[in-house]
Each structure stands twice: as structure tokens, then as C-alpha cells.
């Protein structure tokens with residue numbers, strides 16, 4: 001009996017062993033063709049939001065591998081100021097960037113030879129898009145070297161560290177002071193919360209640097225940190241909240257009001273259109289892809305309306321508007337001049353509500369902003385046309401009017417027009433700048449909630465300023481051309497970029513028809529510029545050469 005049992009278990013062991021060997025062989029056989037594929041660069045990891053921005057690559061060569069992780073944490077945490085200093089040593093000539101050429105072909109775009117291999121349709125479109133996005137952000141057009149940023153070009157001044165000897169002897173000091181280090185008030189300090197590092201990184205020309213290492217922690221804060229307070233934002237036409245986090249960071253909250261693929265009602269005037277949370281998120285990604293970096297970072301978040309709003313709010317007026325819907329969902333509507341009523345309540349499922357969270361800009365008491373009326377703003381009347389719709393030479397008069405008559409204001413405005421046309425935002429009646437920088441600064445692209453309302457129709461009137469003025473930054477035009485190439489196709493890089501957002505898990509932030517509309521509209525923008533070039537006496541009449549200063553930059557080798 002015993003012998004029989006031993007025989008049995010030996011047979012079982014033997015069969016198990018042969019099965020294991022067989023499975024190993026099978027696995028090796030299956031994986032063989034995968035390893036034999038041409039060695040594409042490894043896929044960038046997708047584990048977290050905006051990871052691609054967490055890498056530091058401030059040199060203009062862009063020759064680090066697309067998926068190369070940060071080499072050391074010290075490098076990651078170096079401030080944008082430090083990074084700028086670093087870039088100084090690697091300045092390259094325009095020709096090294098692949099932007100220069102003989103007269104006549106000077107706007108040719110050089111492409112890395114390997115980029116065209118991707119996106120052949122075999123792969124998952126998001127995965128393929130991620131490679132394109134990496135290649136795009138590595139392109140010299142996104143890594144144009146700039147001189148170091150002068151002190152007066154930072155929005156917020158850092159208080160100089162007070163030397164111990166200068167401290168008043170009357171000052172109270174902690175008994176255990178030696179164990180604490182003085183707080184380093186500069187943007188490189190690792191001890192600062194991400195929102196503060198974002199504030200300290202704002203300059204005259206952009207809200208954050210390309211490949212900002214602070215982007216990932218900032219997005220993570222917005223997406224995951226505990227909400228300690230939620231109150232209504234006063235002013236504005238539709239319901240929005242100001243959310244606060246334990247580290248004193250704040251965000252502007254806009255709730256989901258419309259399904260992703262729902263198109264704006266054709267009979268609504270643009271000013272009564274809903275604001276869309278996914279438009280806020282998508283606009284941030286589009287602005288970054290266009291190389292502007294003029295929209296404060298926005299992420300999507302599933303918010304528990306009871307735990308994260310009702311239970312923590314000190315805003316009684318808001319609290320009073322919460323109710324349970326007939327199917328048991330928790331809803332609220334707040335107080336505002338449009339759509340704040342039971343009929344237009346925003347509801348959780350049963351408590352989870354999609355929303356956009358945009359990081360707040362520095363408080364107005366620290367960094368005042370100026371609001372400018374758009375010269376091409378729409379008439380709010382249902383019957384009256386605006387001046388720009390009737391006067392054929394309207395742009396000529398704008399060009400002669402301050403601040404559009406000097407500096408980059410007109411081309412900065414065109415940058416904004418292009419962004420708005422691509423996402424079909426008709427609601428740009430005003431724009432803001434930081435008071436500190438006067439007229440010589442970028443335009444903050446705030447309030448994008450009414451973008452991405454329609455995909456089946458383009459709105460040509462948004463492009464009217466470009467059509468009428470025929471003026472565009474050369475760097476913008478070159479990037480737009482890059483985005484029209486299959487290797488970097490705008491819809492593909494947008495799809496990929498948006499896949500980093502936490503709400504992508506719930507549903508893609510932009511539906512496919514919206515992505516397709518981006519490519520179609522980009523084509524229209526480029527056709528408009530081409531028409532301008534054909535009709536102009538010289539190219540410089542149309543192209544504002546913001547790359548000209550680079551031509552004379554002499555490079556130290558390396």
C-alpha cells in the first residue's frame with residue numbers, strides 16, 4: 001500500500017515537473033518574436049500624472065533617451081533658476097537646433113530620424129502617442145536656449161536669508177533651535193509645498209518651465225491631497241469653488257456639468273454655454289503642447305461631494321443647497337448668476353462627482369493682475385455686431401494702439417487666438433497679465449471652461465484676428481507645423497498627454513471626434529498663415545522672428 005502511494009506521488013511529481021518545463025518552453029517560444037522586434041526606445045512609464053514633465057532636461061540638445069529617468073534627485077529638485085544657469089553653458093547656435101538653413105528654406109524643420117517609425121497603427125494609440133509626445137518635448141523647438149532670467153523677471157521676490165549676526169538679540173528663539181534649519185526661501189527648496197514652488201517659478205514669460213520637475217508633485221497634490229475646506233468663489237457667472245489643502249495650497253474647482261460627447265446646444269449663445277471641467281483640463285494640456293505654458297496646471301479629480309465638500313464647508317449658503325435627488329444621488333447647486341438652481345444642480349453618483357482642479361495663482365495682494373479687454377471681444381447683444389466684424393481695416397488701428405503697437409503683445413494675442421480656435425473657445429472677452437511686468441509679458445490664459453463644446457463645427461470668427469492682422473511668432477508657427485506632421489500629430493500627442501490625468505481612468509478627457517477636430521483646425525490655422533505669406537511683400541511682414549536673437553549666440557562646444 002505504502003509502496004503504491006509512493007509510486008503515485010512520484011508520478012504526480014514527475015508530471016508536474018514536465019508540465020513546468022513545457023510551460024517554460026512555451027513562454028520562451030511566445031516571447032521570442034517580441035524580443036526580435038526592432039529595438040524601439042522603451043515606453044515611457046505611465047504610472048503617474050504628467051510624469052514626462054518630471055524629468056529635467058534643460059540642455060538644448062535634447063539627446064537624452066526618451067524614457068530616461070532622472071539621474072539623481074538633486075538634479076530633479078534643482079530650481080528653475082539654477083537650471084537656467086545650467087543651460088547657459090550649453091547654448092547652441094540656431095543652426096545646431098536644426099532651425100536655420102539657407103535663405104528661402106530657413107523655416108525647414110529638422111526631425112530626429114527615428115521618430116517616424118512610431119505610430120504606424122500597430123500599437124495602442126495612447127502608447128504610440130506617448131512616444132510622439134516624448135519626441136515632441138525633446139525637439140529643439142521646445143528646448144530653445146534662453147539667457148539666464150534676471151532678478152526682475154521673477155514674479156515673486158525671495159526674501160534674502162537673514163544672517164544670524166543680523167538677527168535681533170531680542171528675538172525669541174526656540175530652545176532647540178539647532179535642530180531646525182532656516183527655511184530656504186527660494187524655489188529650489190525641497191521643503192516647500194508644490195503650490196509654493198509653482199508660485200516661485202513664475203516669470204515674465206511663462207508660468208512654469210518646460211519639463212518642470214515640480215509638475216508631477218503639483219498634479220499629485222491637486223489630485224490626491226485631503227480637502228480641508230471648500231467655499232464658493234465669489235464673482236463669475238457659474239458655480240465654482242475654492243478648495244483648500246492641508247499645506248495651505250488652494251485650487252479652483254469646476255464641476256462636471258455635461259457628458260464628454262454631448263455637444264453644446266446650437267441655439268445657445270456662447271455666453272450661456274455651460275462650463276466644462278474636461279475643457280479646463282484639456283486646455284491646460286493643449287497650452288503646454290503648444291509650448292506656451294500660460295495656463296495654470298489643472299487636473300481632473302473624482303470628488304466625494306459629501307466628505308470633501310458638504311462636511312468641510314464653512315460656506316453656509318453653499319451648504320444649504322445640498323439635497324438628495326429622487327434616485328438617491330447627492331446634489332448641490334450653490335449661488336451664482338447662471339445655472340445655480342435645482343434644475344441645474346450638479347450631482348454625485350451617488351456621491352462621486354468629476355471636477356477640474358486648477359492651481360490658484362498667487363494671491364492678488366502678492367501679485368496683482370491687470371485685466372485687459374480683448375480688442376476682438378464679441379458683442380453681448382443678440383443683434384449688434386462688434387467693430388472688428390464690420391471694419392475691414394480694424395487690425396491696422398489695433399496695431400497702432402498701445403500696447404499692441406510695441407513688443408510682443410500682438411503676437412502673444414495671436415498665440416491665444418490660435419489656442420482658442422483649436423479648442424473652439426468663443427469666451428475670451430478678457431485676458432489677464434501680471435501687473436508687475438507691465439506691457440512686456442505673457443498673457444495668462446485663464447478660464448477655458450467654455451472650450452471643447454463642439455467638435456462637428458469649427459468657429460471661423462475666433463481666427464479673425466490672425467486673418468486680419470497676418471502676424472504670428474515664428475516659433476509658434478514652426479511648432480504648429482511640427483504638430484501637423486504625422487510623427488507628432490496634435491491629436492495623438494493630446495490623447496497621450498491627457499492619458500496622464502487621473503480622470504482618464506473614468507473616461508478619456510476628450511472624445512475621439514474632439515481630438516480629430518484639433519487636427520482639422522490646425523490645418524485651417526496653417527492655411528491661414530500660408531495665405532498671409534503668399535499675399536505679403538516679405539516673410540518678415542507675417543512672421544515675427546522671435547528666434548532672431550539666437551542667431552548670434554555663439555556656442556561653447558559641448
Ligand SMILES: Nc1ncnc2c1ncn2[C@@H]1O[C@H](COP(=O)(O)OP(=O)(O)OP(=O)(O)O)[C@@H](O)[C@H]1O
Nearest residue numbers: 235236237238252296358359360361446447448449
Ligand atoms: N487658477 C486661478 N487662480 C487664481 N484666480 C483665478 C484662477 N482661475 C480663474 N481665476 C479668477 O477667477 C475669476 C473667475 O474665474 P473664471 O473666469 O474661470 O470664472 P467665470 O465664471 O467663467 O467668469 P466669467 O463669467 O467672468 O467668465 C477670474 O476673473 C480670474 O481672475
Ligand SMILES: [Mn+2]
Nearest residue numbers: 427447449450
Ligand atoms: Mn468664463
